[in-house]
Amino acid sequence: MLGVTDDDDVRAANASFYAAFESGDLDAMAEVWERSDRARVTHPGWPTLHGWARVAGSWQAIFSATPFIQFVLTDEEVLVEGDVAMVTLDENILQSAGSAGGGAEELAGARVATTNVFVRGDGRWRMVNHHGSPVHRDVDPPPVER
Amino acid sequence: MLGVTDDDDVRAANASFYAAFESGDLDAMAEVWERSDRARVTHPGWPTLHGWARVAGSWQAIFSATPFIQFVLTDEEVLVEGDVAMVTLDENILQSAGSAGGGAEELAGARVATTNVFVRGDGRWRMVNHHGSPVHRDVDPPPVER
Numbered sequence: 096m097l098g099v100t101d102d103d104d105v106r107a108a109n110a111s112f113y114a115a116f117e118s119g120d121l122d123a124m125a126e127v128w129e130r131s132d133r134a135r136v137t138h139p140g141w142p143t144l145h146g147w148a149r150v151a152g153s154w155q156a157i158f159s160a161t162p163f164i165q166f167v168l169t170d171e172e173v174l175v176e177g178d179v180a181m182v183t184l185d186e187n188i189l190q191s192a193g194s195a196g197g198g199a200e201e202l203a204g205a206r207v208a209t210t211n212v213f214v215r216g217d218g219r220w221r222m223v224n225h226h227g228s229p230v231h232r233d234v235d236p237p238p239v240e241r
Numbered sequence: 242m243l244g245v246t247d248d249d250d251v252r253a254a255n256a257s258f259y260a261a262f263e264s265g266d267l268d269a270m271a272e273v274w275e276r277s278d279r280a281r282v283t284h285p286g287w288p289t290l291h292g293w294a295r296v297a298g299s300w301q302a303i304f305s306a307t308p309f310i311q312f313v314l315t316d317e318e319v320l321v322e323g324d325v326a327m328v329t330l331d332e333n334i335l336q337s338a339g340s341a342g343g344g345a346e347e348l349a350g351a352r353v354a355t356t357n358v359f360v361r362g363d364g365r366w367r368m369v370n371h372h373g374s375p376v377h378r379d380v381d382p383p384p385v386e387r
Contacts, residue, residue, distance in 0.1 A: 133320055135318070135329050137329075137354045137356070137374060139374065140374075140375065140376065140377040141354070141376070141377075142331070142352075142354055142376050143316065143329050143331065143354045145316075145318065145329075170289065170291075172281070172291065174279055174369065176323070176324055176325045176360050177322070177323035177324055177325060178322055178323055179322045179323060179325035179327075181325075181358055181369070181370060183281055183283075183289050183291075183370065183372075185288070185289065206288075208283045208287070208288055208289045208372070210283070210356055210358075210370060210372045212327055212356075212358070214322050223320065223327070224327060224329065224356060226329075226354070226356045226372050226374065227374070228283060228285065228286075228372065228373070228374030228375070229286065229374070229375070230286065230287070230288050231286040231287075
């Protein structure tokens with residue numbers, strides 16, 4: 096593993112991703128990503144989408160359907176190897192659950208296990224993969240083999 | 242991206258992972274992985290497990306509970322950048338669904354969207370992350386922004 100600086104840069108890139116997500120800002124989200132055919136995303140319950148056009152389309156759809164979302168990130172672990180970085184973390188999510196309309200706001204919580212992958216080019220880390228999967232709380236932790 | 246040889250080596254490492262999974266062979270599975278603190282796994286619906294001891298424990302639990310499993314892999318896409326490789330694919334799974342005992346065998350199908358990450362060391366690709374998430378078939382493909 097490399098030095099602290101790389102690690103900090105990766106954490107900053109990862110934080111930018113969640114800032115863009117929380118603000119529902121498609122331009123800011125586009126800045127986070129490598130806008131290429133290599134980009135891919137798997138949202139919780141969704142099939143994997145390949146290429147920046149489909150990735151961007153998914154963000155647009157999600158932002159339209161999500162008036163409010165807030166993340167508390169836990170268990171963030173960074174692995175840097177050359178020009179690739181992988182961040183795994185838990186997204187602890189609070190979001191508005193009500194349908195569109197004038198009804199009272201309802202909030203729902205969820206936990207999503209996430210792998211984010213970044214590639215460095217021209218000194219900047221850019222996201223090439225975001226993979227989030229729903230955590231079912233009723234799954235027992237498996238036995239640990241030692 | 243690098244040459245064809247790297248790509249082929251990564252595909253071979255990825256195939257070894259699924260061969261070990263199908264055969265339920267913990268030793269073969271251990272050979273596939275980087276057995277270090279960096280290893281991590283997110284099985285469908287599970288929280289992320291960190292470190293080889295927990296990863297190995299999860300395989301032991303899964304192999305014990307899975308008398309039969311077969312994978313048909315589709316949409317396999319490989320990204321190689323230096324000594325890191327990422328493979329995304331769909332696991333189309335056929336597995337025995339019956340509980341233990343002498344009852345008639347029942348088979349169930351499922352689709353899992355998967356990200357596998359490998360790191361090369363001493364000329365060998367070793368898995369550092371396997372992340373699989375359930376695909377809910379009733380999710381509409383999102384609109385594509387062009």
